Amino acid sequence: MKKNIFILFFLGIISFASCSFTDKKFEYTGDKEKLLMEIIQYMVSRGHYDQQPLDDAYSKRVFKGYIQYLDPQKRYFIQEDIDEFKKSETKLDDDLKKMDISFFTLTYNRLRQRIEEANKLSQELLKEKYEFTKNETIDLDYEKIPYTKNKKQLRERWRKLIKYSILSNLIIKQKEEQDKKEKDANYTPKGDKELTAEAVEATQKAFEEMFVSYKDLTSDDWFGIYLNSYVEATDPHSSYMAPDIKERFDRDISGKFEGIGAVLQKKSDGIRISDIIMGGPVWKGKLLEVGDMILKVGQGSKDPVDVIGMRLEDAVKLIKGKKGTEVRLTVKRVDGSIQVVSIKRDVVEIEETFAKSAIIKQGNHTYGIINLPSFYVNFNNTRERNSASDMALEIAKLKKQNVDGLIVDLRNNGGGSLSKVVEIAGLFIKEGPVVQVRDAERNIQVLSDTDSSTQWDKPLVILINELSASASEILAAAMQDYGRAIIIGSKQSYGKGTVQELIDLNREIRNSSLGDLGAIKLTRQKFYRINGGSTQLKGVNSDVVIPDRYQYIKVGEREMENPMPWDEIPKANYTRWSENQNFPTAIANSKKRIEEGALFKLIDENARWVQKQRDENTYSLEYNAYKKQIDESEAMIKKFKQLTEYKSSLQFSSLPSEEEKAKENEDVKIRRDRWHENLQKDIYVEEAVEVLNDLVK
Secondary structure (H helix, E strand, C coil): CCCCHHHHHCCEEEEEECCCCCCCCEECCCCHHHHHHHHHHHHHHHHCCCCCCCCHHHHHHHHHHHHHHHCCCCCCCEHHHHHHHHCCCCCHHHHHHHCCCHHHHHHHHHHHHHHHHHHHHHHHHCCCCCCCCCCCEEECCCCCCCCECCHHHHHHHHHHHHHHHHHHHHHHHHHHHHHHHHHCCCCCCCCHHHHHHHHHHHHHHHHHHHHHHHHHCCHHHHHHHHHHHHHHCCCCCCEEECHHHHHHHHHHHHCEEEECCEEEEEECCEEEEEEECCCCHHHHHCCCCCCCEEEEEEECCCCCEECCCCCHHHHHHHHCCCCCCEEEEEEECCCCCEEEEEEECEEEECHHHCCEEEEEEECCEEEEEEECCCECCCCCCCCCCCHHHHHHHHHHHHHHCCCCEEEEECCCCCEEEHHHHHHHHCCCCCCEEEEEEEECCCCEEEEEECCCCCCCCCCEEEEECCCCCCHHHHHHHHHHHCCCCEEEECCECCCCCEEEEEEEHHHHEECCCCCCCCEEEEEEEEEECCCCEECCCCCCECCEECCCCCCCCCCCHHHCCCCCCCCECCCCCCCCCCCCCCHHHHHHHHHHHHHHCHHHHHHHHHHHHHHHHHHCCEEECCHHHHHHHHHHHHHHHHHCHHHHHCCCCCEEECCHHHHHHHHHCHHHHHHHHHHHHHHHCCHHHHHHHHHHHHHHC
């Protein structure tokens, strides 16, 4: 299955509404699963942009996606399980119509059985003694390796997985001891026998925690995955969101939530604090630290609840709560002491999800850079902080510093609100169309900036990469079509040209006594550039292509399952920006610098090596051969180290308002200084500045 892990972070383009394509209300008759099946059948067959028939071809897509979700690494099911499941491969469309969940029940019960068998098997295998002298290999290409034919072969697969984990842990621990010796000549490294025992212990702990996380998943969790397979079979960006996933989505796209301001991680002995969010109650009061374990949770003066062994999601629900309320945590500190910590919950804003800017100095020129991580908005309260108002504010602050040009960094920006991207585009152009949107009935709507004023009319450069998607592509495409900005970055952006509507399922039920049913994110529209072309699959092509270490890795919409096709519509009426006479010269000069630059050539070489590493999925389980593979990789990493050590001569500083914040807040200063250090090492930003130099001339 060609699914990229980065897609998990993509917001896409989202509009929020009740089910706008129908007035139908669904009746709850006491069976929650059948109700959800009925809703999804209706949404998929009647509401999707491409209303595809619920036939055998659709059923096969559902089947393929669902089985891959259940056992992506092929370490639980054996071939006879798959053969049994395949009897239903062309019947899942009929099951959806009949609201029949028997296939889910079969697969869920079988998976639970196989996971428990694997848990016992791993415990047995971890007791065995492993020698790393035998010449054998392990293949980790999970897409291509077959399911094992029987339990004997499955045992062998698990044996190799455990052996590989121990071996890799051993090599890592040996390297750590070597590093300690290099730093301290008096240090006595641990022997291989002791390190091997530690490697076995680390592997055992990792597998224990993996099976604990499986035990945390309920029938409802797995049923959510089953429902999602029906929705995802229409296109890669439609999905069913179970309540907890919907809650995380709301947080990610708004950049805020109510709670204590700590990131939690499930461990076998409790809930671990894995990160502290700047600005939250925990951070402000210095109440907890990374590594602390939460043992019990109490609401105000009420008796605490033991969370050891509890599902992480359930523990999080106990810890989170409304602003101003109190939660009392019984915590085992890093030093082993047990304390009760009282925390007053508050609104937590995740600063790194918001737009931020810096001043760039190069010779006599002063430029500005704005990093926009997403097109964020709070759908429940559009008056709150959002990407468009923040961008306008950052531009206003940069203008006060008399910057000569502006860089907008959209790298890794996965999208967000459609309305906000139109507003942001309007900051850079006089009134005119920004994007065209076509709905399921093939009606075309042109979304335009209607404000004739332009907040920024000086030179503009936009940075993109392969992970700039959706709303990012709309902004980059519009600026390119207008001739308003030079686009610098990867050969093409992600290639997501669809708009999803977020449908709250709780609004679709009549007389429901159920709890939260979650939501469906459904593709309802496609968007098109104002020149008529779609960004679907093709993305946005950069005016200046810069080598990227990931450029040869398969990333993008074209690598996803069930992508929608590229097409085009008539172009909109728009007038190109007239003050772009220096564009051809700036683009030509940039291409020449990149072609001749030694560092860019090294980046391209690095990219080819990264591709080779990604394609290499077979590893030796013999110590010397495996160590040779690792040593060769480390030698190449050292060769490319100069890419990470590179520093430009550019000078970066915060805006005056940020400087004031940094004086009062050490964490703000640390984060901003770190960002500036990374910018100084960023050859792509440096090239963007060189392009601005030509545009300013």
